[in-house]
Amino acid sequence: MTTVHVDGAWSQRPAYGPGLRTPEGERRLAELAGTRKRLNGCAAAAYAALYANVDVITAYAIRPYTAIMMNLAQFIADGILDAEYIHADGEHTQLSAAFGAGSCGARAFTGSSGVGVTYAYEMYSIISGARIPIQMSIADRTLDPPGDFGSEHTDALCTRDMGWLMGWAATPQEEFDKSLIAYAIGEDPRVLLPQMVVQDGYFVSHISGEVDMPSAAQVDSYLPPYRLPFPLDPRQPLSHGPQIHPSQGPPLQLERARAMEDAIPVIREKTDEFAQVFGRQYPHFVEEYMLEDAEIAIVISGGHSVTCRAAVNRMRERGVKVGMVRLLWIRPFPSGDLRAALRGVKAVGVVETNLGLGGSTYGGILAPDVTTALYHAENRPHVTSFMAGLGGETVPTAEFEWMAGKLTQAVERGGVEKPAHWVGFEE
């Protein structure tokens, strides 16, 4: 397994204690333990950061993720959480400040939406390349134009190749859990990668669901204190981010690529550990729904999967052999798990709640990855994709049924009509 090669630094690294909680925080978490709260996705993310006892929060206002930061500001005002709360002058500053805090050994938390995510774009590669495992909580939003508050996955997906762990949560409970799981994976010394925990704007971020509140002890046992092996600490001086000679580029880039691959077994391990501590077992990478005997399958990510599951149920009642695969992680992309889940399926349709203008399917961003993963399958299924839910539009069950119809046609015809369908604009 590839790690950062600093011989000796691991044994000599300065000690970093667990962070103290405030007395009010201890009291509040004791009250919450074992209760079930109704929270929307934003509040769920904020509660996760509270339980994770983050040290530094960097905030800037943009809808819809803002409510995460509003909740955290209130926790601090109430004395429940002791953290430095930086009112950034923009998303670039948010990410830079979180990077600076994380580089010193502080657990840092930030977030954004839509064009805010892209405003900070410079920082993504730099932070992952520096191996600083900060967390960014995104409630996604359509990029401009058009001026639109609605959910679209394009904002976060734009950054998919920048070396961050990335995955969508479909419910507030999953958002809460995934925030903790992502910190546990990202901060693991075998991984050391920043994480994007993404939820659909409004569909998840602003709709309440029930969330089980753990005890502080549960969280502390699952998520140990953040200990960066190479902090900016006068007790052990070192330099971060120097210039390199071109000949040093390939090995360093190879190490970054391997870091993503090496995260895969840790994601499995931390997902299972989470189940042991909290009693909720998530699939490692892909949720398989009604796939046992499925001939056609819809591949989806995020909150629209809730509707998709209902549509699958309805179609199953009518005898359509349809299933669903939900991707819990987009980076690292679960090629192997996806292939395994879709073995035996004859046609696959990828729901693209995003825009990939001029890409290989002339549709969205996900289908090319899915297609590549499936290209190496033994019985390669037909693959197409569906542009749906753009601009924050809902994807009603009727649309999933229409998609299933296209997939059935593809099976019958022995090929897909086109690589990307614009749902609602075609017969």
Add this chain to the structure above:
Amino acid sequence: MAIEVTRQFLPLLEEEGRGAATDDDAGRDLHYLPDMPDEDPYQAGHRTCAGCGPAIEYRWVLKAAGQDTVVAGPTGCMYVANSTYLCTPYTVPWAHTPIASGGSFTSGMAAGYEAMIRKGRHPGPYPNIIVMAGDGSAADIGLGSISGALYRNHDALFICYDNECYANTGIQVSPTTPYAGLTTFTPFGKANPAGKVLPPKNLAKMMAEGHPHCYVATTTVGYPVDLMNKTRKGLNLRGAAFMHCYTPCQKGWVYQTSMTVELGRRVVEAGLFPVWEYDPENREYHYFHPPVQRPVTDYLAMQGRFGHMLPEHVAATQVAANRNWQDIGMDVPAELREGEDPDKHARLKDETYSMPLNRGVGA
């Protein structure tokens, strides 16, 4: 309960007789003999140019700050020239930041240490946190990020080492490039004989006026004790401090490499870079009044970047200098007043000036 954050205190160096105000008769060499701290966190192992002003500034700042310090360096010549993978000139922790992130990354470091010490994660004491950003970073692309950091009053020292151009990328104009300064983005030619036509941004005044709760100071590499004491004052004061330091760039300005420190005094004596301190407690500016007032030609003619200047350009620079003299409360001698008239000037390369140096382009 939260743990109290202990902070460092750095004693000031004795200025008597060797501060910035020491005049020529008293022996300017005294400037070279401060009781420099033994600590030298900016070591050999870098690739700065001969006569590099920023390298002098880096060394003095880190001598003043000492070993219990964390430093950030946004992209700029002092990133590229100082850091080479597997080799570092720093014996203190140092991190590169993107060019626009000088203020923001440093905010994060300060916030991280505040939280970690308060929550018992780090034993402290709170380190000296310093960022040294070039003028492109501090006055241009990262201006907002530094302003944000000053506004939020993080306990850190934000330094602009000002070599009046984007030197790293091949001498391009920055907001602090002086009027008529030659850069590769402001060449002179038949249609535009001046080169740069805009006056420079007043970065330090903007920082002081816009963040009146912050300690703000200007200094140059001509005054080591002044530079080190302002560094220590900025670090001692709890909260954000900003220091604007004039640092000549031999490669960009084209002068004799031994003249870096001399330029650091002449720019002040020519009235083109006022040295001052802003005291946030009393909201007062304390201006340094140099013992010598020189015509701007004494400064300009030492540098190749001004070699193309025509009489009207020299006169316009003297007008700007005279305004500076008035701003800092000094009288403008008649000789300098006369210099506002283009008819009193020749082309710069034909002007007489006070140092027996080769002059003109490539001096």
